[in-house]
Amino acid sequence: xxxxxxxxxxxxxxxxxxxxxxxxxxxxxxxxxxxxxxxxxxxxxxxxxxxxxxxxxxxxxxxxxxxxxxxxxxxxxxxxxxxxxxxxxxxxxxxxxxxxxxxxxxxxxxxxxxxxxxxxxxxxxxxxxxxxxxxxxxxxxxxxxxxxxxxxxxxxxxxxxxxxxxxxxxxxxxxxxxxxxxxxxxxxxxxxxxxxxxxxxxxxxxxxxxxxxxxxxxxxxxxxxxxxxxxxxxxxxxxxxxxxxxxxxxxxxxxxxxxxxxxxxxxxxxxxxxxxxxxxxxxxxxxxxxxxxxxxxxxxxxxxxxxxxxxxxxxxxxxxxxxxxxxxxxxxxxxxxxxxxxxxxxxxxxxxxxxxxxxxxxxxxxxxxxxxxxxxxxxxxxxxxxxxxxxxxxxxxxxxxxxxxxxxxxxxxxxxxxxxxxxxxxxxxxxxxxxxxxxxxxxxxxxx
Amino acid sequence: xxxxxxxxxxxxxxxxxxxxxxxxxxxxxxxxxxxxxxxxxxxxxxxxxxxxxxxxxxxxxxxxxxxxxxxxxxxxxxxxxxxxxxxxxxxxxxxxxxxxxxxxxxxxxxxxxxxxxxxxxxxxxxxxxxxxxxxxxxxxxxxxxxxxxxxxxxxxxxxxxxxxxxxxxxxxxxxxxxxxxxxxxxxxxxxxxxxxxxxxxxxxxxxxxxxxxxxxxxxxxxx
Numbered sequence: 001x002x003x004x005x006x007x008x009x010x011x012x013x014x015x016x017x018x019x020x021x022x023x024x025x026x027x028x029x030x031x032x033x034x035x036x037x038x039x040x041x042x043x044x045x046x047x048x049x050x051x052x053x054x055x056x057x058x059x060x061x062x063x064x065x066x067x068x069x070x071x072x073x074x075x076x077x078x079x080x081x082x083x084x085x086x087x088x089x090x091x092x093x094x095x096x097x098x099x100x101x102x103x104x105x106x107x108x109x110x111x112x113x114x115x116x117x118x119x120x121x122x123x124x125x126x127x128x129x130x131x132x133x134x135x136x137x138x139x140x141x142x143x144x145x146x147x148x149x150x151x152x153x154x155x156x157x158x159x160x161x162x163x164x165x166x167x168x169x170x171x172x173x174x175x176x177x178x179x180x181x182x183x184x185x186x187x188x189x190x191x192x193x194x195x196x197x198x199x200x201x202x203x204x205x206x207x208x209x210x211x212x213x214x215x216x217x218x219x220x221x222x223x224x225x226x227x228x229x230x231x232x233x234x235x236x237x238x239x240x241x242x243x244x245x246x247x248x249x250x251x252x253x254x255x256x257x258x259x260x261x262x263x264x265x266x267x268x269x270x271x272x273x274x275x276x277x278x279x280x281x282x283x284x285x286x287x288x289x290x291x292x293x294x295x296x297x298x299x300x301x302x303x304x305x306x307x308x309x310x311x312x313x314x315x316x317x318x319x320x321x322x323x324x325x326x327x328x329x330x331x332x333x334x335x336x337x338x339x340x341x342x343x344x345x346x347x348x349x350x351x352x353x354x355x356x357x358x359x360x361x362x363x364x365x366x367x368x369x370x371x372x373x374x375x376x377x378x379x380x381x382x383x384x385x386x387x388x389x390x391x392x393x394x395x396x397x398x399x400x401x402x403x404x405x406x407x408x409x410x411x412x413x414x415x416x417x418x419x420x421x422x423x424x425x426x427x428x429x430x431x432x433x434x435x436x437x438x439x440x441x442x443x444x445x446x447x448x
Numbered sequence: 449x450x451x452x453x454x455x456x457x458x459x460x461x462x463x464x465x466x467x468x469x470x471x472x473x474x475x476x477x478x479x480x481x482x483x484x485x486x487x488x489x490x491x492x493x494x495x496x497x498x499x500x501x502x503x504x505x506x507x508x509x510x511x512x513x514x515x516x517x518x519x520x521x522x523x524x525x526x527x528x529x530x531x532x533x534x535x536x537x538x539x540x541x542x543x544x545x546x547x548x549x550x551x552x553x554x555x556x557x558x559x560x561x562x563x564x565x566x567x568x569x570x571x572x573x574x575x576x577x578x579x580x581x582x583x584x585x586x587x588x589x590x591x592x593x594x595x596x597x598x599x600x601x602x603x604x605x606x607x608x609x610x611x612x613x614x615x616x617x618x619x620x621x622x623x624x625x626x627x628x629x630x631x632x633x634x635x636x637x638x639x640x641x642x643x644x645x646x647x648x649x650x651x652x653x654x655x656x657x658x659x660x661x662x663x664x665x666x667x668x669x670x671x
Contacts, residue, residue, distance in 0.1 A: 243529060247501060250528035251457045254550035258463040261553060279550050283530075311532060314539040318546055321562045341533050348532035 007184045014180045015173075022169045033161050038128075041154050042114040045130040048072070049147045052084050056093070058136040058143065063091035070095075079123040081150030089141040098122060103148055105131060110142065116151060125150040190214050194221060201228065203337070205444050207301070238289070239341075246286045253279055284411065291342050291416040301443040302340040303333060304347075304366050304373060311348050312364070319355045326351065329365040334373045337443035338420050346416050346424075349409040350377040350436045357381030357434060372422070373442040378429035389426040389434075413438070449564060449607055450474040450625045452491070454484035454507070455499040455526065464497065467553045468560070472587040472603050474628045481505030488514050492624045493521050494608075495564050497556070500527040500538070508541045515542035522563035524556075561585065568611040575610040577664055580649060582610055589649075596648055601626065605641050609654065609664045618661040638662075 002008060048070070057065050064086055074082035075095040085103045086093040094102065101122035112132040121127040131146040190213050200206045208228055209221045253275055260272040305328075312326040336343045347364070354362040358379035365376040384392065392410060413436075414424050422440035429435035451468055455461040456479040465477050476491065478484050481504035488496055488510070500507035511523055522544045527534065530548030538546050544566075545559050561573060561584050573584045579592045587603055589596045598606065604626050609617065619638045627633060642654055642662060654662050 243531070247528040250549040251460060255457065255459040255463065257550045258460070258467075258553055262463075275550065310536045314532070314536045314546075317539045317544065318535075320544070321566055341531060344532040344536070348535070 006188060007181070010184050011177065011180055015177055018173060018176050022173055026165055026169050029165055030158075030162050034158050037154050037157055041128055041149070041151070042130060045114065045128065045147045045149055048084070049130055049132060049145055052086070052145055052147060053134065056086060058088065058139065060090075060138045064088050064093045064143070066093060081121070081123065081125055081152075083122070083127075083148045085146045085148075087144040087146075088136075089139050089143070103127070103129065103146055105129070105144070105146065117148070121148065121150065125152060126155075127151065128154070190217050198224070203444050205301075242286055242289050246282055249282055250279075253282075284415075287345060287412040288415050288419075291339075291345070291419050300337065300339050302336045302338060302343045304336055304343070304375065305332065305334075307336075307340060307343050307347060308364050308366070308375075311344065311351055315348075315351055315355050315362075318352075322355075324355050324358050324360065324362060326355070326362045326364065329363060330367065332366060332368075333445075334366055334368050335443040335445075336373055337441040342416050342420070343440075346413045346438055346440075347375060347377070349413050350375075350424075350438065353377075353409055354379035354381075354434065354436070361431075363429075368442055369439070371442050372439045375438045375440070377436045377438070378431065379433040380429070380431040381433040383428055383433045384426065392426060393424070449494045449604060449611070450476070450492070450628065451560070452484065452488055452493045452496045452498075453477040454481070454488075454496065454502065454510070455479060456502050457499075463553075464556070467557065468497070471557050471560075472600060472607065473560075474604065474626055474631075476628045476630075479503070481507065481510050485510040485513060487629070488519060488521070489517065491629065492621070494567070494625060495560055496521055496523045497560070498523055498525050498543075500525060500529065500534075508537065511538075511541045511543060522567045524559055524563055526551075526556075558585075564611065570611065575607075575613075577610060577613055578653070580610075580653065582607060591649055598645075598648065602641055602645055602648075605638075606645055606649075609662070613664045616657050616660050616663045622661070 051070055055066055055068050055070055057067050059065065069076075070084070072082065074080040075084060075097050077097055078099045080097045082095070083098050083103060084095045085098065092102075099122065103121075104117075104119045106118070108131075110133045112130075114128070114130045117127045117129050119127075127148040128151040129146060129148045131144060133142040133144050135142050193211060194209070194213065194217060197206065197209050197211055201208070208225045211221075212218075213221045256271060257275045257279075260268040260275065308328050312328060316324065316326055351362060351364060354377050358381045361380050363376070363378045365378070367374045367376075393414065410424070417424050417438060417440060420440055422438065425437045425439075427435045427437060449472070451473045453461065453464055453468065453475055455464060455477070458479065461477055461479060465475050469475050473494075476487055476493075478487060479502075481502035483504070484498070484502065485505055487493075498507050498511060502510070507525065507527070511525070514521075514523070523542065524545045524547060525538045525543040526547050526549065527538070528549040535546045544563055547556060547559055565571070565573065565584070575582050575584065580589070581591075582589045582603075584607065587607075589598055589603065589606065605622065608622065608625050622638050623633050626638075642656075646654060654664060656662055
């Protein structure tokens with residue numbers, strides 16, 4: 001359990017107050033028990049005192065006399081731990097168990113009292129003493145009757161009780177904490193589920209939180225959904241605005257470009273060059289802005305097969321004059337973890353390029369590689385030598401050096417792929433034509 | 449060959465109209481979607497150049513309505529929206545080709561020629577018939593290798609006949625495909641132009657089918 005966690009806070013809090021309550025309870029129980037046991041012991045001693053009183057007679061002539069034995073043999077055994085003693089004005093009488101010793105009584109108020117003696121008894125034991133001053137007929141001064149007994153049995157009882165008490169309270173604390181932990185795990189489980197669902201969204205398995213959440217978390221989930229929708233809307237708006245800007249600029253550029261082709265002279269040439277540069281800048285930055293805006297959208301997932309089918313239909317129509325067939329190989333259900341329009345731009349540019357160079361056929365092959373989706377676009381055209389292929393990609397990357405009408409499409413593909421952490425490579429197709437290999441993040445399959 | 453041009457930006461429309469006309473086509477032009485749709489719906493065009501961002505009715509709707517009503521003329525869509533999503537939408541709406549702005553005029557003309565050629569079933573830019581040869585790219589005509597000078601309207605008539613070799617073409621059809629809508633149509637002018645073509649190219653080339661019209665006989669039928 002981490003120190004900085006809700007679970008730790010709850011468990012630590014619970015441990016603290018339950019410990020406090022249990023310790024206070026334990027102390028209270030222990031002292032109540034001691035009181036009860038001591039009172040019971042005192043009652044027994046008091047009863048013995050009463051018996052002693054009844055069994056003695058006092059006479060001014062003869063002094064104190066035990067008229068019958070007390071019945072408890074322990075008073076007869078030397079140092080047995082049970083003692084009695086009578087002190088009178090004229091004489092004293094002691095139990096046999098005291099042998100030659102006497103009980104030491106502290107100074108005290110007259111009357112009846114019960115206490116635990118601070119002086120050790122005849123045998124070194126701790127004694128519980130009950131003593132009473134009694135007036136007897138014929139004597140001016142009172143007699144003092146005392147019964148004492150070894151308290152060790154009582155202490156042992158109390159110690160045993162305290163042991164049991166500590167042990168059972170300890171078990172109670174552990175049980176409470178365990179129950180607390182289980183409760184926290186159960187209680188916080190929806191939060192863990194929420195986190196799992198968010199991870200799914202980030203990995204493209206879902207585009208919003210759909211699970212049922214408890215009342216405390218449901219508003220949070222709703223807010224997160226709203227946030228996801230908002231970010232998608234912002235991206236869409238940015239894309240629309242970028243598109244509008246491009247649209248607004250491209251028509252005037254068309255007009256200028258056409259005027260320069262009609263006119264002659266250095267001014268026309270300069271304007272023509274600048275118009276071309278502007279067109280490229282617009283295409284480049286528009287594609288980048290749109291892709292950059294969408295590369296971070298959560299929950300984006302695009303099935304490759306659908307995009308490729310759309311493009312196949314469109315490209316066969318556009319290149320109908322040259323009778324190009326586009327063959328799609330194993331599209332399956334592999335999906336790209338990203339925006340649909342970006343995948344369309346990348347595959348569209350590559351496939352369009354392939355159609356321009358192909359003699360009869362273009363092949364688009366989709367496959368999965370670990371966590372990537374791989375799309376191969378092959379044509380059966382003349383192909384490129386290796387150094388030309390390297391040059392193509394470099395030229396695409398440096399916009400300013402690119403020759404009109406070439407490279408830009410590839411540059412856009414490279415840019416978008418890089419934004420998604422993918423890449424574009426050129427190679428030779430088995431048919432001898434050019435093979436473009438696009439690798440992009442694969443969206444995990446949708447969990448049912 | 450008669451082409452409909454629908455583009456709302458006046459400068460671009462003027463440039464396009466001039467270029468297309470200079471390439472030997474009769475051109476009708478409009479900047480409004482509704483009017484463009486009406487023209488395409490009622491006049492027999494050999495091709496349409498259609499901008500997508502139009503006032504009145506947007507280009508895609510115009511195109512979809514034409515196709516729904518069975519108008520099958522080739523349509524070249526012209527637009528600044530050049531994302532593949534837009535191209536797919538354009539082609540799915542029934543466009544035959546898609547040209548993104550800004551473009552060069554040569555590209556536009558090449559695409560236009562290819563569309564017309566495809567819609568009339570020809571594979572090459574060079575059309576040939578019994579020693580007569582026209583190059584649709586250069587709008588040039590040769591007979592047995594010797595260049596022949598033709599006026600714009602003479603070329604237009606000959607190109608239409610060459611594109612539809614073997615078919616009998618009525619005067620009305622010829623007029624509809626040779627002149628733009630503003631032209632004062634008089635079917636006698638066709639006879640005048642056929643006469644001039646016969647004078648320049650040889651008497652037997654264009655056959656008169658009495659009461660029906662004219663035709664270039666397919667190579668096998670030539671008499």
